[in-house]
Amino acid sequence: MAAEAEWRSVSPTQPRIPPFSVFAKPIQKSPQDDREYRGIKLENGLEAVLIHDGKADKAAASLDVAVGHLADPDDMLGMAHFCEHLSFMGTQQFPKENKYSEPKTTGHPMRLLLPQTPIITLVSPRLNYPGHWLASQAFFILRYSPLHNDSRRIYQLSKHLSKPGHVWRKFGTGNRETLSQAAKDLEAQGKLPLENKHGLAASILSANPSAIPTSMTSPALSDSSTSSETEADTEEQWTLDEYLKELPTISVEDVNQHANKILASAKLRLLVMGNTPKAEAIKIAKMSEAGLVASSASSSDLNERALVLPEGCNLIKTGTIPNPNQVNSALTYYVRIGSVADRRRRVVGALLSQILSEPAFSVLRTKEQLGYIVSCGYWSLPGAPESDWSFPSATERGIRTVVQSERTPGFLESRVEAFLNEMKTTIETMTPAIFQEHKTGLGKKWTEDDKNLKKEVLRYLDHINSGHLDFYRDAIDAETLKDVTKEEVHALFMSHVCPSSKTRSKLSVQMRSEKVKPKRISAAAAGAFEAQVRELGVDVAPGSWRKVLSDDTPAVEEFKKYWREELAGKGEGAQRVLESITKLVQEYPVPGEGQDAVQSGATYIGDMKKFRARLKPAEDLGAMIEWGDLPASKF
Incomplete structure (x- = not known):
């Protein structure tokens, strides 16, 4: 970083803070940068740059x-x-x-x-x-x-x-x-x-823990499943399969006619952001309108509306992954919370989603190892981008869990429901302190400043495109959140999320891999086989094969090869035991392999068009706030 002479030694008097050195010379920075910088070096050689930003609302460490x-x-x-x-x-x-x-x-x-x-x-x-x-x-x-x-x-x-x-x-x-x-x-x-x-x-x-911040915040990341068929959530939205059927029939003339139709019947919603006076913004809007013909349709026709799941439904849509080499299956599991017009429920639902999110990842991915891609969060219908599960233009909100795995999608759904059943106890026994932490964390997310102009533009534009114009939604929701109780969260969970609920509305999409995978040995099959080996008089330590195969569920051929070598020279009885492996694999399959059983009490969706036709569209919310000072437009 610099010569030793440029460092000044510091011996803190506070306990548990080790001696360190401070970079003594001024740190060069841009004249436009109003942040304060400080370079330090620990005795173990670790160097760090401390940055103070008076406008920041979060702390971060790297x-x-x-x-x-x-x-x-x-x-x-x-x-x-x-x-x-x-x-x-x-x-x-x-x-x-x-x-x-x-x-x-x-x-x-x-x-x-x-x-x-x-x-x-x-x-x-x-x-x-x-x-x-x-x-x-x-x-x-x-x-x-x-x-x-x-x-x-x-x-x-x-x-x-x-x-x-x-x-x-x-x-x-x-x-x-x-x-x-x-x-x-x-x-x-x-x-x-x-x-x-x-x-x-x-x-x-390893580093000196007293010198490294012990918490960090960064933008949320999310993973999505590779399922190729997504259920339409609006009246005029289609699956990829439906698009693919139409694609071969589309001609250049069709594209030209469609473009002319759009230009001859236009609806515009514009946002001008930045250092632009109102008069200049109106001028830009008029330039955008020039040459276009206004549509006779109502502005509300631009608003997308979700299709509402009926109360008490348990719906499943199955499909296969088109890529024959894709080993992973995928599950999307969605439960409806309700209309965004219901502010109280919307806020309670967001808090419930936050409470479920981290445990879902910890249980389904870290502990159960269902798959590399696991996520759970608040989901918006329609039109939610992957980067924002609380899309402002939504008319409906729900909680969505996604798992991509080599296990069958039906098995994945059973594990998601087992997790939700466990969360009932977690919520019931949650201490007031932990519950308050969740509220505080969610409130900070809603009240944090936009980090750049792009984020600010997108936040406003989402509310404009939806027609809701609810620009202060996050701030008002943060205020509403302050007096939300654990009893409200528990009640919403029991009525809208818990698998035992008779009133919840649930839809799952199960996409199954068609790739044939090698058969594997389950723990139960391995245990039964070891018991047969002991009956031969062979002294076998339980699970000793794991040290060689390094897998709790090894491939059948690997398992056979190991035991063929271990039982060599043990007589005809050993051969008979080896031949039993195939039968044991059938009797004790690895959980999540094979065919999924039909779920009792579930309704399986067949024809998508007929299914969508039976659903009612959500209410067109229109402008949720009347501003009264927006410029008039011929559109």
Whole structure:
């Protein structure tokens, strides 16, 4: 950073704060930058830049560890990526998994793996914490997800075309195959997988915890499923299959006629933002209107309206993934909360969604390892973009859970419902302090300042395009939130979300992979087989095969190969036991494999057009606020 002479030593008198040095010279910055900067260096060599922004409404921290996947050992490709995943699996100071996703952080943490430096936010991972072995199991999922992402595949292909032997060729994502054998070798030596001879050890994530902020906030990230068929949520919206059927019949003349029709019957809604006087904004609007013919239709015809699910419904739409090589199935699970016109319910629903979001990720992804893509949040109908689950132009709100997994979608739905049933107790036993943390976190999200002009423009434009003109919605909702009680949240959960509710409105979309996968051995099948081996008089420690196969549900052929070698020379009885494996696989299937059973009490959707025709459109809310000073337009 600079020569030692440029640093001034500081010996704090406060307890638990170690000595450090401060950069003594002025830090160069832009004349337009009014933030204050301070450089510090700890005795262990860690350097940090502290930035004070008087206008900021959140705190943020970022730690750049100077080693990335280019430093991966050749026999443990993906180690840096593995360490990145450990960053949210608990630390020595904060052992709880997903600590940074708690409501008091008012946001979601962000991890970024770069070739040379993974940017992460936690320090001193607990290597003896069971969560880390759950993280290792995540590489079973990672083995597949990058292979079916075109950008990942192209990226890895470009790396592989580089000079043989160069570090850039390394497979930075990693998977179980690239990590497991070296880990087994190290375990046999009595070492943890992260403490290896190459020096890429747990120490690369260690830093002085008293000098690093212990919470971080960054924009929320979300993942979406790869399901190809999405249910239409408005009167005039179609599925991809319906679009594809029409595409071959469309001609150039059809496109030209459609364009002329749009220009001859136009409706405009405009927003002018920035340092523009009202008169100039009106002038810009008139220029936009010039040459267009106004439509005779009402302005309300521009407003999209969702189709409302009937009360008490349990609907399922099934389909297959078109890509025959896609190993993952997908589930979208939606329950209706209600109309956005009901402000109180809208706010209570948002709070309930926040309470469900982090536990859904923790249970369904981290603990149950259902899939790499898992999300749960407030969902808007119609027209919600992936980046905003509280789209202002919506007429309906609900809570949506998405899971992408190798398991069957019916099994995924059963696990989502099991999770929701568990959340009943979680909400009932939630302490006032935790409940208040959720309220405070949500309130801060609604009242935070726009970070740039683009965000401000989009916020206003969404309300304009919807026709609601409810520009102060977030601020008013934040005030409404202040006196929302836990009893209200619990009541809404029981009536609109809990699977046992007779009044909730639920729709799930189950997209099934058609790719044939290798049969695997379930824990029950393995246990039954081991019992037969013991009956032969062979002394077998329960689960001893896991140390070699490194998988709780290994492929049948791998399992057979292992036991064929173990039982070699044990006589005819051993052969008979080996032949029983096929039958055991059928008797004790891996949960989530095979065919889904028809769900009792559910209505399966057939023809989409007939289904949509039976649904009623949501109320056209129009302008929810009358401003009275908007300029008139010929449109």
